[in-house]
Amino acid sequence: MVEAAQITGLVLAGGQGSRLGGVDKGLQVYRSQPLALNALQRLAPQVGRVMLSANRNIEQYARWGAPVWPDPADLAGYQGPLAGFLAGLEHAGTPYLVTVPCDCPHFPTDLVARLAAAMHEDIDAVIATTRQGAEPAFCLMRCSLADTLRRDLQAGERKIERWSAQQRRAEACFDDPAAFFNINTPEDLGRA
Numbered sequence: 001m002v003e004a005a006q007i008t009g010l011v012l013a014g015g016q017g018s019r020l021g022g023v024d025k026g027l028q029v030y031r032s033q034p035l036a037l038n039a040l041q042r043l044a045p046q047v048g049r050v051m052l053s054a055n056r057n058i059e060q061y062a063r064w065g066a067p068v069w070p071d072p073a074d075l076a077g078y079q080g081p082l083a084g085f086l087a088g089l090e091h092a093g094t095p096y097l098v099t100v101p102c103d104c105p106h107f108p109t110d111l112v113a114r115l116a117a118a119m120h121e122d123i124d125a126v127i128a129t130t131r132q133g134a135e136p137a138f139c140l141m142r143c144s145l146a147d148t149l150r151r152d153l154q155a156g157e158r159k160i161e162r163w164s165a166q167q168r169r170a171e172a173c174f175d176d177p178a179a180f181f182n183i184n185t186p187e188d189l190g191r192a
Contacts, residue, residue: 002116002140006095009047009112010088011039012081012137013102014055014071024057025183026102035183036102037064043100046112051091053084067091072150080158081137082149089146098140103183107138108174115140118172125167130177136160138180141167 013026013036026036036052044050051067055078061068069091071083081101088097096119098112108114111128115138118126124145128138137160145167157163174180 002096002119003048004046004112004116005048007047007112007116007140008088008092008094008097009043009050010084010092010097010099011036011043011050011052011102012084012099013039013061014053014081014084014087024054026052026054027057027060028183030105030183035105036061038105039100039102039107040064040066042105042107042109043098043112046109047098048094051088053087075153079153081160082153082158082163085139085141085160086146086149086153089141089143089149092143095143096140097143099137101137101182104138104180105183106179106181108176108179111138111174112140114172114174118170120170123168123170125164126170126172127164128180129171129173130175130180131173132177134161134171135174135180136164139164 027034040050052061054061054068055070058068069087072086075083115126125141128135152163
């Protein structure tokens with residue numbers, strides 16, 4: 001089993017926030033603090049170190065004390081969350097990276113331990129699933145996947161699910177789909 005100290009946690013906050021009117025989703029307030037800070041605090045006890053992926057308001061994110069990495073500069077335009085994965089893989093400094101989106105405030109507090117339990121020698125990536133399907137943004141992966149991911153991004157790949165399905169992948173099943181509820185609209189923020 002992979003030890004927590006071998007894992008860097010990455011909060012994905014680099015999106016365009018298009019369904020929220022273009023605002024920086026990670027900075028939207030949930031229970032009196034920004035969504036991305038909530039995710040960072042929830043993830044930190046589960047891993048050896050944490051960092052954030054963000055493409056705007058980087059100085060504001062940096063105030064929380066964790067390193068902040070934008071999408072790699074050599075990738076043109078907005079590449080989606082896989083570009084955040086790549087930034088994390090290239091800066092982790094540990095053998096493993098786990099990713100969580102900033103807009104899911106109730107992800108399990110045992111998320112990383114359960115993903116790590118499914119990681120074996122012949123596996124490169126483990127994603128979370130529920131009875132409602134895959135949650136591919138919740139992914140534990142080997143940092144050795146960086147070169148493969150860079151090639152796939154340069155070839156036009158943008159979908160996490162499709163990319164992770166091409167890797168030697170396992171799944172960790174979680175019983176409560178509500179734990180993976182994500183905030184995409186102003187109505188979702190109100191419901192959360």
